Amino acid sequence: MTEAQFEAIFPIGNDDAPKAYLARRRWPDGVHCPRCGNPKVYDLRSRKWHWQCEQCAPDGYRFSVLAGTIFENTNKPLRQWFKVVHLMTTSKKGVSALQIQRQMGFGSYETAWSMCHKIRAAMIEPAKKLGGIVEVDETFIGGKDQNRHWDKQTHVRGGADKTPVIGAVQRKGNVVARVLDHVTKAAAETFVREMVSEKVSLLATDAYQIYDGLTEYPRQSVKHHLGQYVVGAVHTNTIEGFWSIFKRGVVGTFHKVSDKYLALYVAEFQFRYNNRFNHDIFGAVVSGC
Numbered sequence: 092m093t094e095a096q097f098e099a100i101f102p103i104g105n106d107d108a109p110k111a112y113l114a115r116r117r118w119p120d121g122v123h124c125p126r127c128g129n130p131k132v133y134d135l136r137s138r139k140w141h142w143q144c145e146q147c148a149p150d151g152y153r154f155s156v157l158a159g160t161i162f163e164n165t166n167k168p169l170r171q172w173f174k175v176v177h178l179m180t181t182s183k184k185g186v187s188a189l190q191i192q193r194q195m196g197f198g199s200y201e202t203a204w205s206m207c208h209k210i211r212a213a214m215i216e217p218a219k220k221l222g223g224i225v226e227v228d229e230t231f232i233g234g235k236d237q238n239r240h241w242d243k244q245t246h247v248r249g250g251a252d253k254t255p256v257i258g259a260v261q262r263k264g265n266v267v268a269r270v271l272d273h274v275t276k277a278a279a280e281t282f283v284r285e286m287v288s289e290k291v292s293l294l295a296t297d298a299y300q301i302y303d304g305l306t307e308y309p310r311q312s313v314k315h316h317l318g319q320y321v322v323g324a325v326h327t328n329t330i331e332g333f334w335s336i337f338k339r340g341v342v343g344t345f346h347k348v349s350d351k352y353l354a355l356y357v358a359e360f361q362f363r364y365n366n367r368f369n370h371d372i373f374g375a376v377v378s379g380c
């Protein structure tokens with residue numbers, strides 16, 4: 092969706108268009124009670140975009156189109172939320188809360204910041220195991236030298252002030268990444284077993300021994316320390332490409348990301364990567380809100 096398309100679908104001053112869009116996305120088969128799932132709800136004639144469910148409350152439970160979404164109980168109109176979602180989904184490198192604040196004309200930085208984080212949380216995808224050819228790799232984010240050296244090859248792995256992230260990508264498919272407390276054999280094995288199907292045709296990793304216990308997988312590794320990067324189909328270039336998009340985003344756009352919120356940025360970049368061919372990425376985010 093281009094900016095012009097956004098403006099056409101959601102004209103300024105029209106409160107109904109975003110609410111109708113949200114209702115369609117939330118309830119493609121008709122309005123359901125957000126509390127009990129009851130599909131037999133009644134339109135509240137007196138209040139637009141409100142319904143009543145008589146199944147889950149003796150006096151009837153009244154709810155609006157916003158009930159149970161991240162848009163509930165905020166003083167920002169839905170159209171402004173949508174605009175922020177649109178800005179976040181159309182920017183490849185991500186947009187900072189400061190950019191959002193300026194572009195949206197918000198008085199407070201905190202407002203922009205909190206909206207962005209709520210939208211990131213809505214981008215967290217349900218886990219689905221990867222198949223085919225899968226690459227697994229780990230990387231390190233942050234630390235004092237984050238603006239100088241990115242390539243982990245030039246470093247001792249990790250370092251006390253860096254946060255490890257592990258990821259797996261299916262070639263021509265989806266990526267999945269998680270923040271780890273520490274890079275350990277147990278953590279790496281748990282991640283791979285949870286995210287990667289045993290039936291993959293190839294599991295490509297580097298020669299780091301944390302993956303050695305994954306004997307049920309057809310694993311092959313490249314020996315980066317010997318200058319080996321691609322041996323036939325065995326390489327980790329795809330996941331390294333994802334790391335580089337993520338790192339450029341974190342450094343270039345967000346400057347500093349605290350460990351506490353790193354997982355949310357990982358979710359955002361994972362979502363954008365996995366929806367890179369989806370023309371309806373905006374709608375996909377709204378559906379998760």
Ligand SMILES: [Zn+2]
Pocket residue numbers: 124125126127128129144145146147148152
């Ligand atoms: Zn109900």
